Amino acid sequence: ILNVEQSPQSLHVQEGDSTNFTCSFPSSNFYALHWYRWETAKSPEALFVMTLNGDEKKKGRISATLNTKEGYSYLYIKGSQPEDSATYLCAFFPPAGGATNKLIFGTGTLLAVQP
Amino acid sequence: EAQVTQNPRYLITVTGKKLTVTCSQNMNHEYMSWYRQDPGLGLRQIYYSMNVEVTDKGDVPEGYKVSRKEKRNFPLILESPSPNQTSLYFCASSTRTGQGNTGELFFGEGSRLTVL
Numbered sequence: 001i002l003n004v005e006q007s008p009q010s011l012h013v014q015e016g017d018s019t020n021f022t023c024s025f026p027s028s029n030f031y032a033l034h035w036y037r038w039e040t041a042k043s044p045e046a047l048f049v050m051t052l053n054g055d056e057k058k059k060g061r062i063s064a065t066l067n068t069k070e071g072y073s074y075l076y077i078k079g080s081q082p083e084d085s086a087t088y089l090c091a092f093f094p095p096a097g098g099a100t101n102k103l104i105f106g107t108g109t110l111l112a113v114q115p
Numbered sequence: 116e117a118q119v120t121q122n123p124r125y126l127i128t129v130t131g132k133k134l135t136v137t138c139s140q141n142m143n144h145e146y147m148s149w150y151r152q153d154p155g156l157g158l159r160q161i162y163y164s165m166n167v168e169v170t171d172k173g174d175v176p177e178g179y180k181v182s183r184k185e186k187r188n189f190p191l192i193l194e195s196p197s198p199n200q201t202s203l204y205f206c207a208s209s210t211r212t213g214q215g216n217t218g219e220l221f222f223g224e225g226s227r228l229t230v231l
Contacts, residue, residue, distance in 0.1 A: 004157065034219060034220070036220075042224070043119075043205065043222035043223060043224045043225055044158075044205070044220075044222045045222070046219035046220065046221075049218075049219050089157070089158070091158075102160065102163070102173070103160070103220070104157070105150075105157035105158040105159075106157050107155065107156065107157045108157070
């Protein structure tokens, strides 16, 4: 069974703090990794789609890195703001699912930013 | 505006009463999928469709049916709902034209279903 693990499960930070969390996935035969941001009472929205080892992507204060050889991706938020409060999901795209877009989702990291 | 629309957003029903959750997208996406979200678990795929008239089971298909008669619509059918199908359901779509395309998913706003 392929597992995607995210840590920590939840995180409480103060406004202005920088933070990061981890997504771990099987490193063999990597295909792609997605990051999504899910605000309460809304639907998940894509942040990044990462496909190459060493990929670094950035969107405003949020950035992500990818290490396919060791099977992890980091998501960084610089200078957290209350509007960054959300659950951050990663989803792994295994090779067998490559032809079927069969993403395997982690359980997410819940980020709460206190003003 | 590009969007995925689900209906109903909220539904309380009783065991055994057939229901359909509709999903429609206006982005001309080939790929559509249904997920359920339960506490402590990641989003789990129920069914997906690579294109019109092409559907396949995801990880948790038991108790569900789908159809894809038109590109834009992908309804989820619960023929005889049971309490263990109480969940938050998401429909999603993406560009997906075959192996090698790793398009991001666009999600609907979710449908919260309670089966008594």
